[in-house]
Amino acid sequence: MWRIGYFIFVCVLLASSAFAETSLYEISKGEHKIFLGGTIHVLRNSDYPLPVEFEQAYARAQILVLETDLQKSNSPEFSQRFAETFMYRNGKNLAQDLQPKLWQALQAYADKSQFPLDQMNMFKAVFVSLSISLAEMQKRGYGLGQGVDMYFFQKANQAQKPVQELESTDDILQHMQALADLDANQVISAALRDVKKMDEALGVALRYWRAGELEKLDKALATDMRKETPAVYQRLLVDRNNAWLPKIEKLITTKETELILVGALHLSGKEGLLNQLKARGYAVKPFTAGQLANQ
Numbered sequence: 001m002w003r004i005g006y007f008i009f010v011c012v013l014l015a016s017s018a019f020a021e022t023s024l025y026e027i028s029k030g031e032h033k034i035f036l037g038g039t040i041h042v043l044r045n046s047d048y049p050l051p052v053e054f055e056q057a058y059a060r061a062q063i064l065v066l067e068t069d070l071q072k073s074n075s076p077e078f079s080q081r082f083a084e085t086f087m088y089r090n091g092k093n094l095a096q097d098l099q100p101k102l103w104q105a106l107q108a109y110a111d112k113s114q115f116p117l118d119q120m121n122m123f124k125a126v127f128v129s130l131s132i133s134l135a136e137m138q139k140r141g142y143g144l145g146q147g148v149d150m151y152f153f154q155k156a157n158q159a160q161k162p163v164q165e166l167e168s169t170d171d172i173l174q175h176m177q178a179l180a181d182l183d184a185n186q187v188i189s190a191a192l193r194d195v196k197k198m199d200e201a202l203g204v205a206l207r208y209w210r211a212g213e214l215e216k217l218d219k220a221l222a223t224d225m226r227k228e229t230p231a232v233y234q235r236l237l238v239d240r241n242n243a244w245l246p247k248i249e250k251l252i253t254t255k256e257t258e259l260i261l262v263g264a265l266h267l268s269g270k271e272g273l274l275n276q277l278k279a280r281g282y283a284v285k286p287f288t289a290g291q292l293a294n295q
Contacts, residue, residue, distance in 0.1 A: 022212040022286040023264050024053045025274065029282050032252050035061060036273065038264020039148035040209055044141040050148060051210060052289045061259035064156045065164045065251065066149050072169045074145075081169075085177050086127035093121045094128060097184035106188055109195070125184035126176075129191040136198050149261055166244045166262070178235050209264065212286075218268045226269075238271045245276055252282070 023038040035057040049055075058064070072078055088094070095103050106128075110117035115135060120128045137143070156163050194201070201220075208217040225233045244262070251258045267274045278284045 024287045026287045035259045038267045041147040042142040043146045062256040063258045065260040070153045086124045125187035
C-alpha cells in the first residue's frame with residue numbers, strides 16, 4: 001500500500017481511466033485540440049525508450065506544457081525555500097513529535113540505511129518522509145532528472161520548442177505548506193512501512209503505466225489515499241486539477257497544438273482531468289502509435 005510520503009513526493013504517478021489503454025489522450029473540440037499525457041516523474045535509465053505515443057505527440061505539438069517550470073523547481077533557491085517550509089520553529093524537533101518507540105524505529109532505519117537522521121531532526125515529518133522516499137529510490141536507480149517530464153523539458157530546450165507551465169513554484173510551496181503539519185506519527189509510520197514495499201510498488205506502477213492499464217493503477221495507488229487521507233488527496237490532486245482546468249481549456253482554443261504532461265493520477269477518477277473535460281463537452285480519445293502518420 002502506498003502511503004503519504006511517496007504519494008506526496010511523486011503525486012505523481014498514474015491514473016485510472018475508463019477511456020482506453022493508454023496514458024496519452026487527444027482532447028478536442030471542433031478544429032482545436034491538445035495532447036494530454038499522464039507521466040511518471042521518476043524513472044531509471046533502463047526504463048527508456050518511452051512509449052512511442054509520447055514521442056509522436058511531442059513531434060506533433062508546437063508547445064510543451066508541464067506542471068511547473070522545471071528549471072526553477074530544480075534550482076538551489078527553490079530547494080532552500082522548500083526545506084524552510086518544513087522546518088520546526090522555536091527549538092522543536094521531530095523527535096519531540098514522535099512517540100518514543102516510533103523514534104527508535106526511525107533511528108534503527110537510519111542506522112541500517114545510512115540515512116542522515118541527525119541532520120533531518122530539525123524538519124517536520126513530511127519532509128523526512130519525502131527524503132526517505134527519495135533516498136530509497138536513488139538507491140534503486142530512480143531519479144527526478146530521469147522522469148518523463150524532465151526528458152521532454154530537456155528535449156524541448158535543445159530544440160528551442162516553447163515550454164509553458166500550469167502552476168508556479170509559489171503555488172507548489174502553498175500546497176506543501178498546507179501539508180506541513182500532518183500527524184508526524186502517521187507520516188513516519190507510513191514511510192517506514194512503504195520502504196519495505198517500494199520495489200514491488202515501483203515495479204507495478206511502471207508495468208501498468210507502460211501497458212496503459214491505468215484502471216489497475218488507480219486501484220493500487222489512489223483508492224487508499226482517498227479513504228485514509230482525503231485531505232491530502234483533495235489538496236494535491238483535486239484542488240490542483242480544478243486550478244488547471246480553465247488553463248487547459250484556454251490552451252485548447254489556441255491555434256497551436258500543445259502537449260500537456262502531468263502526473264497521471266491527475267487524469268483519473270470523477271475529479272480527474274479526463275472526466276471533467278469530457279463533462280464539459282470535449283472529445284476525449286486515446287492517442288495511439290501510428291495516428292501521427294495518418295493525420
